[in-house]
Amino acid sequence: MARFPFSAIVGQDEMKQALLIAAVDPSVGGVMVFGDRGTGKSTAARALAGLLPPIMAAQGCPYGASKEDQARYPDICGSGKMVKRPVPFVDMPLGATEDRVIGSLDLERALRSGEKAFEPGLLAKAHRGFLYIDEINLLEDHLVDLLLDVAASGENVVEREGLSVRHPAKFVLIGSGNPEEGELRPQLLDRFGLSVEVRTPKDIEVRIEIMRLVAANEADPQAFAERWAGEDEKTLKKIARGKARLPKLEPGEDVLRDAANLCLAVGADGLRGELTLMRAARALAALEGAKTVTRKHLIVIAPSALRHRLRRDVLDETGSTARITRAIDELFG
Known part of the structure; x- marks a missing residue:
């Protein structure tokens, strides 16, 4: 399914501003979005990730290793030539197991050849991109602890089943949730740089405009994307200029x-x-x-x-x- 254009999202200015700031400077620390269901939280995050220019990463590397990663972790994708790939956007489900999040022993390879090999998890896939967790306030405590460790260190360390693996895991963490369904642990909430409150628009004209835009996208996604391509290109240039000015x-x-x-x-x-x-x-x-x-x-x-x-x-x-x-x-x- 085609992504909804970032520029076409209306009525959620604070959320869009926070996401743009995180794109310009990931060191801000991610974005937590609290609010009602069906207000475009995940749509905006996916739209921004899809808008960003491709990154240069080692070919065939499951970690999306950059040149800097190759120098720091020479045993990880160190010989792969650099190619363009989309900015990662990883959706972490609430029911994800610890093995799926941090990675585990590749059982198929172990059974087939008897070789112990690491199968990267969601944290590896999210490196240099976005890790999105919907209803993060319902996430199990042991997964929250894992995220806290990785967010603080910028790398994922796996010591289990005879494996000892260390790989880079730097990503912009985006969480969303409804406060009425449970509070987020203070330790994890404090790790988010920005916290945004999203409410269902009260303005009739804004609500009508949203209905028009969604209907136009559903009727012809390609034509709708082309219609907003110019505005998205302006946003992309704005982000690029912002990154250049930041230092x-x-x-x-x-x-x-x-x-x-x-x-x-x-x-x-x-x-x-x-x-x-x-x-x-x-x-x-x-x-x-x-x-x-x-x-x-x-x-x-x-x-x-x-x-x-x-x-x-x-x-x-x-x-x-x-x-x-x-x-x-x-x-x-």
Whole structure:
């Protein structure tokens, strides 16, 4: 089935912005999307992955090894010539076993030739791409622990059944879920750089436009894709320019102070809030073609970077987003 064009997604601006920021700077740490069912969460993630230009990877390598990977892991796809391949997008099902996620002994090869060989899992396939987990708040605890380890180290280590394998596993983690169906473990939620709230649009005109767009795509996917190809190409160029600008952008002392003051004011846990806030503001500035990172960029991205890092205040029932907005008003006017 053809992907839905990224540019044709309407009514979910904050989610699209967060995904674009993650595409420009993967070090932001992934995107968690909370919200109602049927609001385009997985559609947007797949659309962005399908929009991105191909990557150069070692031919026939199950890990999608880059030149850097070949130098760091010389025994993994070290001799393969570099070829173009699509940006990986791996959909991890809730019922996935641990073996399927991290990889296991290739039983067929072992039975056929008696040779112990590693069969890569979903983490290997997602390297240099996106790992998408729908209803991540329902994921089993032992899989959550695995993801935490790999997200922190950037590599997957498998020691089992006489195998000892270490391979790169760096990916943009995108999770989605409905908070009404269960809370996400704080340790995993903290690993996400940005947290986005997606709601069913209340505007009648937006809802009608969505129906029109979906109907047009279903009637003739190829014609619909061609109709939006120009806009998607503009988005792709915007991402490419953003990546090129990113190394040249460094936030000034005043913006760093603003970020620290804001995190203190809202009571964000730990220091990851400041770091993510600055990375995301920098990526946003690069996307917009700005010459410097300013307070404006900080304010725009603050809800997404901080709403999932606030301590719960029993004396204040105000929602996280409202608390951040109030702190911004009090600090910056």
